[in-house]
Amino acid sequence: MADRSFLDWPFFETRHRELSAALEEWCAGHLPVDHGDVDAACRGLVAALGAAGFLRHSGAAEGERLDVRSLCLIRETLARHDALADFAFAMQGLGMGAVSLFGTPDQREWLEKTRAGRAISAFALTEPDSGSDVANTATTAERVDGGWRLTGEKTYISNGGIADLYVIFARTGEAPGARGLSAFLMPADSPGLSVAERIEVIAPHPLARLKLDGVFLPDSALIGRAGEGFKLAMSVLDVFRPTVGAAALGMARRALDEALARVKSRRIQGQPLAGLQMVQGHVADMALKIDAAALLVYRAAWAKDMGAPRITREAAMAKLYATEAAQQVIDAALQLHGGDGVRKGCPVESLYRDIRALRIYEGASDVQRVVIARSVLE
Known part of the structure; x- marks a missing residue:
């Protein structure tokens, strides 16, 4: 049994200790899962974590703030039992983090689905020539009548190929470098979006390279303001x-x-x-x-x-x-x-x-x- 005496540190409140105990009990009965089919395992984990109520911590409800200590406690506990379970939880949070922090009421309807485990999210920032150097992002979003048209490529996207929606970053050109980027909410069934490649790595992990060939997104898909991506x-x-x-x-x-x-x-x-x-x-x-x-x-x-x-x-x-x-x-x-x-x-x-x-x-x-x-x- 892992040492849990750290829960008595002054960083934590009673609710954090209760959350940790509840999750520990859930993990003992549900983890680890079979990693033979990684896509199926991730879908099952998201559904199970949602049904158990733990995914509600992955995003903030209207008028609330994300509790980062809860996020950390959940990830630490899941990772100790099954790294794939940690991944499934983490991507629901990271994937919809922009919506949780800056989303409109309509966009937050997607957040409620991911918090319930009814939809899988992804965070699409990395590109073939832009990993740590976000300012080098080449994917473009051109303003057109009624919205934006996105063209480019993203790679090493976690949940790529199984996600129901992506938060995607593209260059809208308000300023040079990193100051000319914007963020958009893009459903996985958007015409022009395709999975160009599934990427296998050393540990079980659904990854993909995505191609955007003139994907149209309405103005309502913009998260926050243009140029603040x-x-x-x-x-x-x-x-x-x-x-x-x-x-x-x-x-x-x-x-x-x-x-x-x-x-x-x-x-x-x-x-x-x-x-x-x-x-x-x-x-x-x-x-x-x-x-x-x-x-x-x-x-x-x-x-x-x-x-x-x-x-x-x-x-x-x-x-x-x-x-x-x-x-x-x-x-x-x-x-x-x-x-x-x-x-x-x-x-x-x-x-x-x-x-x-x-x-x-x-x-x-x-x-x-x-x-x-x-x-x-x-």
């Missing part, structure tokens, strides 16, 4: 970057649990592995990294929930440290398992593949270093 995207990432750190934290906790079970039961030279000082050193380092990551993650979440308008620096620190630390913790856990650690089906082998993408998506680790450095230098 970059600001909108960064506001969404401010909220969700700490939750990436929380997911990494959940994976690291699972790795430590697996490692502890291994070193207590595996014997060498007449004693458990846990009796060796070198092994104890690894365990100490793992525990230290986990607690430090948790403090950074929940510091960032708490600051946002307390009303901080931006937590760019705190979010970057949380994501950078937690994901890098989790990679190290999982690697150490695999090493302590010896040959069994690389055997397919071993939990730490799955974690080793699951964790790697978290150091890349929603801002790669080196991008977070730049964000932090600029903040410090200012």
Whole structure:
């Protein structure tokens, strides 16, 4: 059983502890799921999380604010049990984050569907030549009679191919670079939108490359105001970057649990592995990294929930440290398992593949270093 004493930290309220306990009970009865058919598994997870009421935390109801501590607690818990379940929950939040923060009443009707698990959402920002460099976005949205016509390509889009709707970013040209982008709500059945390629990666994850060939979207599809897409995207990432750190934290906790079970039961030279000082050193380092990551993650979440308008620096620190630390913790856990650690089906082998993408998506680790450095230098 993972250590849950952190729930007594002053970052949390009674409702957070109750949410954690309820989700823990749900996970014990529903996770992990079969990953054989990733698309079907994700659809099933979204429906199940919606039916259980947990997806209501993925977006804010009218007049409410997102509770980032709840988002982090849910992602940490799901990731500890099943990384694909964490992904299914996270994309409902990230995919509709722009609508949750800036959407119109009509657009929020979609949000109510995603919060109930009746629709699957996606966040379409990355392009073949524009990942970390959002200012290089090439997809265009040309104003036409009654709306906009979008042309371009998006890639590495999570939930691509299974989503019911996409929040898509395109260049509308109000200013050069990042200041000339806008965000749109695009249903998956929009004429001219096609899935050009399904992308397979090292861990179960529905990804796709999308092609937009003159997709028409009405004026009502514009989220916020034209030309404010970059600001909108960064506001969404401010909220969700700490939750990436929380997911990494959940994976690291699972790795430590697996490692502890291994070193207590595996014997060498007449004693458990846990009796060796070198092994104890690894365990100490793992525990230290986990607690430090948790403090950074929940510091960032708490600051946002307390009303901080931006937590760019705190979010970057949380994501950078937690994901890098989790990679190290999982690697150490695999090493302590010896040959069994690389055997397919071993939990730490799955974690080793699951964790790697978290150091890349929603801002790669080196991008977070730049964000932090600029903040410090200012």
